[in-house]
Amino acid sequence: MNTMMLLEMAMSGFGDRVAFTDPADGGSITYQELYDAAGAAAHDIRESGASRVAMLDVSNIAVPVALFASGWAGVPYVPINYRLTGEEIDALLARVTPAYLVTDDERLPHFQDRDGVDPRSRGTFLGVARGGDGHAEQRSMDPEDIGVLLFTSGTTGIPKAAVLRHKHLVSYIVSSVEFMSAAEDEAALVCVPPYHVAGIASTLSSVYAGRRVVQLANFSADAWIETARHEHITTAFVVPTMLSRIVDALEGEKTAGMSHLQSLSYGGGKMPLSVIEKAMALFPDTDFTNAYGLTETSSTITVLGPDEHRAAATSEDEAVRRRLVSVGIPLPGIELEIRDEDGNALGTDQRGEIYVRGEQVSGEYEDRGSTVDTEGWFPTRDAGFLDAEGYLFLDGRADDVIVRGGENMSPGEIEDVLLAHDAVRDAAIVGVPSEEWGEAVAGAVVVNSDTPANDDLIADLQDWVRGHMRSSRVPERIVFWPELPYNETGKLLRRVVKAKLTAPAQNVRAAMPLLYVADIERSRAFYCDQLGFTLTNRWDADGRLNWCQLEMEGATIMLQSAEPDDLGGLRNGHGDIALFFLCENVDDLHEQFTGRGVDAPPPTVAFYGMRQLSVRDPDGRELCFEHPVSAA
Amino acid sequence: MTTLSAGKRLKSAVCATEIMVIAAPDGDVDLCCGGTAMGDGESNGGAVDADHAGGTAIGKRYVNEDGSLEVLCVKAGEGSLSVGGAALNVKDAKKLPKTD
DSSP: OOHHHHHHHHHHHHTTSEEEEETTTTEEEEHHHHHHHHHHHHHHHHHHTOSEEEEESOSSTHHHHHHHHHHHHTOOEEEOOTTSOHHHHHHHHHTTOSEEEEEOTTTHHHHTTOTTEEEEEHHHHHHHHHHOOOTTOOOOOOTTSEEEEEEEEOTTSSEEEEEEEHHHHHHHHHHHSOTTOSOTTOEEEEOSOTTSHHHHHHHHHHHHHTOEEEEOSSOOHHHHHHHHHHTTOOEEEEOHHHHHHHHHHTTTOSSOOOTTOOEEEEESSOOOHHHHHHHHHHOTTOEEEEEEEEGGGTEEEEEEOHHHHHHHHHOSOHHHHGGGGSOOEEOTTOEEEEEOTTSOBOOTTOOEEEEEESTTOOOEETTTEEOOOTTSOEEEEEEEEEOTTOOEEEEEETTOOEEETTEEEOHHHHHHHHHTSTTEEEEEEEEEEETTTEEEEEEEEEEOTTSOOSHHHHHHHHHHHHHHSOGGGSOSEEEEOSSOOBOTTSOBOHHHHHHHHHSOGGGOOOSSOEEEEEEHHHHIIIIIIITOOEEEEEEOTTSOEEEEEEEETTEEEEEEOSSOOOSSSOOOTTSEEEEEEOOSSHHHHHHHHHTTTSOOOOOOBOOOOOSEEEEEOTTSOBOOOSSOOOOO | OEEOOTTOEEEOSSSSOEEEEEEOOSSEEOEEETTEEOBBSOOOSOOOOGGGOSOBOTTOEEEOTTSOOEEEEEEOBSSOEEETTEEOEEOOOOOOOOOO
16 A cells, blocks of 8 residues: 555546646646656655655645655655744754755755755756656555654644554545546645645545646735636635635625635634635635544544535524534544543533544654554544534644644743743743634733733733744733632643633723722622622532622622631632722723712722632623733 | 455456455455456456456445455456455445545
């Protein structure tokens, strides 16, 4: 079993069809030519004695040639992210030596005279591949041979090399793509980079289906729209960020005017409902498909197809309608299970970690071995749940990796940089939903007591991160908290941070919520009787009174004191009751009182050791505040 | 009779058909094409049996009755596939939306 077999079938089934077109240089290659080029390049790769074929380049015709040639030569193919910094690229290359490297002309000099690296330019590589012969080269059909190594960012921040064997890749294609199913005039627009698993999968599936691929090296919404129109594209795959930008670029147009676009699939992150709804209106003749998959599963494992999109969009049933934001049902041969932290299988609608099993599932990393259990289940580290009909809904990452615009990043790396700043005592970084990026980077920071927590410090911290890391890591939002939530074993409760930072923006009532502190004797009579607030005491599991629920117009406020007490009211360590008002400034705070016909209270605003404050609106949603409660 | 494992490629002895094994049961399997056992493609001088002359189609998957054997036709030929005299059937591919 070898990916070359897929190309061999394409060559014998429809060899004279055009396989790949690169609009950047006007070049194209047929399946027969691709087959011949792969054979010649395989010969060159074997001659070099390399143990890996590394590809450090944007999409172009050399990419599929190198992918198939490395399969033919039996040498694993390793596409490298050309957006990484020079140092990061060097570190990855050092892990795949001796390497046969294909790169662009500009980068080439950088790798000459490098130990263990045998570099050539894209042009030189293609010259050898398309000029030579050598397709009499033998090839292995051992299904255990490694086809592709893909670097992924794990929680530790050090990229792991996911191992995809030929059996995984071939199994994925053969079970999910019908051979020669594409009509001769079909064309796929591929704008995902070669180092992404979707880039590998699109190359293999298009070849097997006989669908011409139009390569778009550098995505921009305008270039995508122009190329799609010019090349009469019939199918395309985009990540949510790309679709969001395409939708924005078509702003003001009634439709995209692309009736030739039969299908548009998307995946690689969470798609905002507003974006997919706008896209469905702009592309009324297009079938939409949502695909969910991972590098370790050889790409797609679940699909929400066009019929399900339409059924969900038009249904009166809430349970059916919400499937528009699901990732659909498993491909044939794929099984899913949701498990809790102890590994127990969970039922319908229960959130847990997603486990997957199937022939295309690798779950293996170089130097780390397999993470698949004895029964074949791979823990995806993604969290989600299955509904009653088996539709899968994603709900973040079990291990909190942030996926921003298709780029995985580890919160720990960013936290480490923040903690190195003089003003920072503690920091938590999480991904929060973003229309533009799928997820955006946000952080909660505890500052040292002598540092004023203000907008200047936010800008200072953002500059600090920008000075130490790639700009995609800079938190778009930073809030200051008195402390971060930890569990009893000292583990940061990242999901709590995330929940607080994720509350919908429209619920923001105050830029700076004010905490008004009054004595407890006054509170009962004053707040309940005169102002009409409802104050309810709540007891914890041990029968101690340490919660207070205060209901006022438009909000329910939950307060938890630092010290549980049984004195008939909520106290904090200073014997005061804390009230939390939703207002912009002190004047507004006074308005809360004068509006109810009482004299304004003294403008005492303070924060006293409250352990937890939770403010909910009448629908039970937690309200979100742009700035922390802080001492005034 | 031969044991089969995933990834193994076999050729017909009587026509152009070539297959790759996708899944196979344990033990010996009497996989034939055109009525003659498949192997490394060495012709036995015979011809396609009239009872097994339905032909194979490239890219089609063929399965036995209980689904324990599945092969992919990688090169078409005039003979048809069978195990122990029973014809293999084309596996109905569920039409899937294009995803990548």
